[in-house]
Amino acid sequence: MADIAEAELRNLLLHRSVEAFLFDEADLLDRRRYKEWLDLLTDDIRYWMPLRRNLRHDQMQNEFTREGHDMAWFDEGKPLLAKRVQQIQTGIHWAEEPKSRSSHLVTNVRIVGQTATEAGTEVDVQSKFVLHRSRNDVETDTIMGQRNDRLRSIDGQWRISRREVRIDQATLLAKNLTLFF
Amino acid sequence: MDIRSLVDLEQGTISRELFVNEELFKREMEQIFSRAWLCVGHEDMIQKPDDYIVSRMGGDSVILTRDRQGAIQVLLNTCMHRGMKLCRYDQGNTRAFTCPYHGWSYSTDGRLVEIPGELVGVPGFKDYYREKLDKKAWGLVRCPNVINYRGLIWANWDPQAPSFQEYIGDFSHYLNAALDHRDGREGGSEMIGGIQKWRVPCNWKFVSENFIGDMYHDISHRSVDLVGIGPGGKGRRDASRTRTTVSFDALGHGAIGELPYHQEADYVSAYKLFPEVEAYYRSVFEARVKNLGDRMRVNHSVGTIFPAMSFHGRQPRTVAMVHPIGPTETEIWRIFLVDRDSPQVVKDANRHYYMSYSGPGGLTESDDLENWTYATEASRGPIARRFAYNYQMGLGTGRAVPGLRGATENGEYSEGNARAFYKRWREFMEARSWDELMEASRATMKESVHG
Ligand code: FES
Ligand SMILES: [Fe+2]
Numbered sequence: 001m002a003d004i005a006e007a008e009l010r011n012l013l014l015h016r017s018v019e020a021f022l023f024d025e026a027d028l029l030d031r032r033r034y035k036e037w038l039d040l041l042t043d044d045i046r047y048w049m050p051l052r053r054n055l056r057h058d059q060m061q062n063e064f065t066r067e068g069h070d071m072a073w074f075d076e077g078k079p080l081l082a083k084r085v086q087q088i089q090t091g092i093h094w095a096e097e098p099k100s101r102s103s104h105l106v107t108n109v110r111i112v113g114q115t116a117t118e119a120g121t122e123v124d125v126q127s128k129f130v131l132h133r134s135r136n137d138v139e140t141d142t143i144m145g146q147r148n149d150r151l152r153s154i155d156g157q158w159r160i161s162r163r164e165v166r167i168d169q170a171t172l173l174a175k176n177l178t179l180f181f
Numbered sequence: 182m183d184i185r186s187l188v189d190l191e192q193g194t195i196s197r198e199l200f201v202n203e204e205l206f207k208r209e210m211e212q213i214f215s216r217a218w219l220c221v222g223h224e225d226m227i228q229k230p231d232d233y234i235v236s237r238m239g240g241d242s243v244i245l246t247r248d249r250q251g252a253i254q255v256l257l258n259t260c261m262h263r264g265m266k267l268c269r270y271d272q273g274n275t276r277a278f279t280c281p282y283h284g285w286s287y288s289t290d291g292r293l294v295e296i297p298g299e300l301v302g303v304p305g306f307k308d309y310y311r312e313k314l315d316k317k318a319w320g321l322v323r324c325p326n327v328i329n330y331r332g333l334i335w336a337n338w339d340p341q342a343p344s345f346q347e348y349i350g351d352f353s354h355y356l357n358a359a360l361d362h363r364d365g366r367e368g369g370s371e372m373i374g375g376i377q378k379w380r381v382p383c384n385w386k387f388v389s390e391n392f393i394g395d396m397y398h399d400i401s402h403r404s405v406d407l408v409g410i411g412p413g414g415k416g417r418r419d420a421s422r423t424r425t426t427v428s429f430d431a432l433g434h435g436a437i438g439e440l441p442y443h444q445e446a447d448y449v450s451a452y453k454l455f456p457e458v459e460a461y462y463r464s465v466f467e468a469r470v471k472n473l474g475d476r477m478r479v480n481h482s483v484g485t486i487f488p489a490m491s492f493h494g495r496q497p498r499t500v501a502m503v504h505p506i507g508p509t510e511t512e513i514w515r516i517f518l519v520d521r522d523s524p525q526v527v528k529d530a531n532r533h534y535y536m537s538y539s540g541p542g543g544l545t546e547s548d549d550l551e552n553w554t555y556a557t558e559a560s561r562g563p564i565a566r567r568f569a570y571n572y573q574m575g576l577g578t579g580r581a582v583p584g585l586r587g588a589t590e591n592g593e594y595s596e597g598n599a600r601a602f603y604k605r606w607r608e609f610m611e612a613r614s615w616d617e618l619m620e621a622s623r624a625t626m627k628e629s630v631h632g
Contacts (some may be wrong), residue, residue, distance in 0.1 A: 049542075051375045053271040071375035071517055071532065073542050080537055083408045087544055093404040095547040170271065171512065172379035175554055176547040 011111075018125055018151060019109045021158040026104035029180055034085040037180065041078055042119075042152055042161040049073040049165040049181065064166065073177060074165070081180070088178070095178045098136060102179050105130040106147075121153040122161065133179060141174035143167050147181065188607040193573035193596065195603050197560040200384040205610075206508040213488050213609045214239025216339040218348050220490040220502050221245050221255055223516055224332050225372040226272065231289050234272040237504040237512070238336060243324065244268050244278070245334060248290035255324035255336040256291045267321070278321075291321035331360040331368030332518075333500065341615050349486060350622050351586045352429045354479045355436040356486065359494035362520050364468035365478075370498070371521040373532055377540045378514050385489055385505040386606075387553035388513065392483045392491035392501070393435040394426035394591070394598030397574065401552055405544040410537045411496070412452040412530065417538060417545050418496035419451040421482060426591045427582060428598040431621035433488070433605025435598030438481025441584040445470045451496075458530045461523060477584055485598075487605045497535040509557050515540050572596040572603070587625035 028037040041047075050064040050072045065072055087093045106127050113124035126148055133141040145167035152161045165181040182204060187196040198205055221236040227247040235258060236245045242258035244267070260267045265282040277294050279286045284304040286294045293316040294302040303314060326337040328345045335345050342348070349356060362369025391398065405417045413419040428435040448466045452458040485491045489503040502514040517535045519528045538545045559565060575595030582588035591597030608618055 051377060054269065056270050056273050056275070059270075059273050065375035068529075069374060071373050071377060072536065073377070073540065075533060075536055080410070083410060083537075084544065087404045087408045090404040090407055093548065094401060095551040170378070172377075172541060175379070175381040175383075175541060176550045177542040178547050 014114075014123070015109070015111060018111060018123060018158065021151065022106045022109060022125070022127060022149075025160075026106050029104050030102050032088075032099065034088065034180075038078070038082055038085060040158075040160055041081065042154070042159045043078055045078050045081070045160055046075075046162050047077070047081060047165075048075050048163070049167065052167065052170045054170055073167075073172070084178075084180070093178070095176050100133045100135040100179060102134075103130070103132040105132070117152075119152055119154075119161075123151050123153075125149045125151055129181065131179060131181060133174070143169065143172075143174060143181075145181075184607055184610045188603045189569070190600060190604055190607075193571065193576045193600060194569035195572055196569050197566045199386065199603075199606075200557055201508050201561050201566065203508055206505070208610060209505065210240045212612055213606070214505065216337070216342060216609065217488050218326075218335045218337045218342070218345050218486075219488075220333055220486070220500065221336045222334045222502075223372040223500075224253070224329055224334060226376075227253065229274060231276060232272075232274050233268070233289060235268050235270065236502075238324070238338065239505060242266065243336070244321075245336075246289040249288065250290070252290065253327055253329055253334060254290050255327045255334075256287075257322035257324070259322075260285055261293075261319045261321060285319075287321050291323045292317075293320050331357065332370060332372070333360065339615075343615060343619055347619065347622075347626075348432070349434060350429060350432050350626060351588060352432060352434040352436070352484075352486070354441065354477070354585065355427070355434075355438055355481050355484050355494070356492070358438070358479055358481050359484075359492045359498065359500075360518070362522075363462065363465040364520075365472035369521050370518040373517045373519060373528070373535075376514050376516055378512060379541050380506070381511050381513060381550055381554060382509055383511055383550075383553035383557040384508060385503050385511045386602075387556060388491060388501060388503045388511065389485045389487070389489055390599045390602055391549060391553070392493075393485035393602050394428065394437045394483070394595075396424070396426065396437060396594050397596070398549075398552070401548050402545055404548065408544065410534070410544050412454055412458070412534050413450070414454050418482075419453075420449065421495070422446060422449065422480070423593075424482065425593050426595055426598045427585070428579070428589050428591055428601035429587050429622075430579075430589055430601045430604060431587050431625060433602050433608075434484065434486050435601055436481045436484030437593075437598075438479055438484070438494075440582055440590060441477045441479050443475045443477055445473075452530065455526070455530045457524070457526045461527045465520065465523075479585075485602065487602060488609075493539075497538045498531070499535060499539050509561070572599050576600075586628055587622055 088096045106129050108128040110126045111123050112126050115122050131143045148164040150162035151158045219238050222245045226234045230249050233244050233246040236243050244256045244258045246254045248254050258267050260280040262285050265280050267278050277286045288294050324336045325340045328335050409415050411418045426437050451462050481494050483493050491501045493499045498518045500516050504512040519531050575591050575597050579589035579591050579597050582590050
């Protein structure tokens with residue numbers, strides 16, 4: 001009995017720490033503290049947001065464009081993410097000047113896998129998100145979807161080593177994508 | 182509305198109504214998008230028999246198929262019975278399109294299926310229709326003109342329309358430069374899988390005039406230039422040789438590029454960040470020198486084919502199919518090209534670079550989208566609409582281009598290409614006949630090619 005309770009408690013604490021990390025991360029983005037946000041990403045992060053298609057029920061294996069082969073909305077590593085931050089900070093990146101106001105809502109957090117690797121413990125985390133963007137006077141985008149993250153524990157701190165963003169929209173209804181998911 | 186007064190070519194001014202007016206938009210759908218050649222897809226989207234994608238032509242949804250016999254078809258995507266949107270998938274492979282409403286079935290060449298035992302065709306044909314339905318007459322509406330031009334599929338609704346070749350004239354050299362293999366082989370490019378599709382609250386013509394040859398807007402990309410995404414490590418692309426803008430005033434097409442030449446200048450190093458990729462581009466350059474010999478060629482960066490297809494030919498290498506949804510709403514489709522038989526490492530490097538540049542998430546294009554959107558927005562007001570846009574840069578300075586029939590060189594910084602586009606817009610909108618529309622171009626095409 002005691003063992004079971006202990007295991008449950010461990011899971012609960014893990015879940016809590018993962019969730020707290022994701023909420024803190026979202027807060028950094030919404031406060032536009034992008035440099036600090038970049039620090040939460042491992043140097044080898046993959047940040048990938050595939051395109052999505054409407055397909056017949058028996059062809060749904062092709063619903064998303066393939067990683068490493070096809071086009072995507074994003075398919076990049078930390079260097080390009082850092083350039084995006086730098087671009088916003090030039091003050092003349094017109095898509096984000098004036099700046100957008102964002103709210104990242106992160107919910108339905110589930111830990112779906114756990115592995116010990118050479119680099120440290122990694123957990124696979126699924127979550128649902130709403131990225132709400134308000135800009136200028138009336139410009140509004142609402143993008144929802146699922147994130148499949150891999151978090152790595154480095155010196156007791158979570159870092160994101162993979163982020164897969166699967167948005168609901170097949171035809172994107174936002175004119176541009178200049179915020180981070 | 183008097184079309185002529187909206188586009189003043191002598192003064193170089195264009196009314197804001199073109200970018201916001203509902204009535205003009207409806208007329209564009211009739212006079213331009215129902216008559217002009219439109220790019221609807223790429224052959225790589227429909228490689229096998231019975232493959233299809235759903236595409237758009239102006240305000241209409243169409244199905245682009247490769248039928249059972251291997252022929253490419255463009256079919257209006259609406260059931261001939263009572264209008265249901267026949268295919269609501271983006272792409273796939275199917276033996277027949279079966280309407281969800283009452284079950285009429287059409288083969289991928291648009292015919293109502295009638296081979297007995299194969300598929301139902303028309304449910305109740307015997308019992309309810311008492312065989313009194315002319316199935317042959319009720320197949321899907323088939324677009325009469327469809328052509329595969331070096332991989333890109335083009336369609337035109339007007340049976341009277343000139344051939345695609347005639348429609349693009351000598352501008353073909355600029356289009357070819359984008360579609361051919363870098364070693365000079367005809368049509369040697371392939372499409373990377375996946376179409377970026379997104380909506381932008383702007384008028385569709387902002388996209389066309391941007392890519393037709395607007396070097397002046399370079400300044401709006403200063404932030405990405407500062408940050409540097411170019412595959413050589415600087416700016417947003419590798420430096421090119423000297424550029425100019427070339428318009429085809431009788432056809433409405435234009436590009437930023439080089440004038441025709443017969444001998445390749447020295448190789449300009451590119452992709453320095455990726456040594457294997459650089460080696461590839463050097464090798465195909467050398468192959469091109471051999472393959473093309475002293476044949477005339479052009480080199481270019483971007484262009485637009487009237488009305489709504491724009492392309493980049495080099496870095497990035499991409500085609501935008503621009504679908505007007507409303508006067509202030511546009512859907513953009515972007516596909517990306519690479520040399521078909523290039524090594525995987527070259528394709529990968531390009532794919533990543535393309536995504537960093539183009540599309541809604543591109544560090545370059547995201548800023549264009551901001552400009553097109555808010556230029557549209559700020560032209561809506563009743564007072565704003567009274568004031569025409571200014572396209573006066575380089576008025577009256579164009580020169581003929583030896584070797585390219587119907588071409589005008591406008592210089593690197595000029596709005597001459599945009600003026601050519603709006604001249605064509607006016608001619609189409611005035612509902613001129615094809616004889617009138619093609620008269621000027623036909624006269625130039627009769628000239629022999631010099632140079
Ligand atoms: S509308 Fe398609 S079968 Fe009736
Ligand atoms: Fe641009």
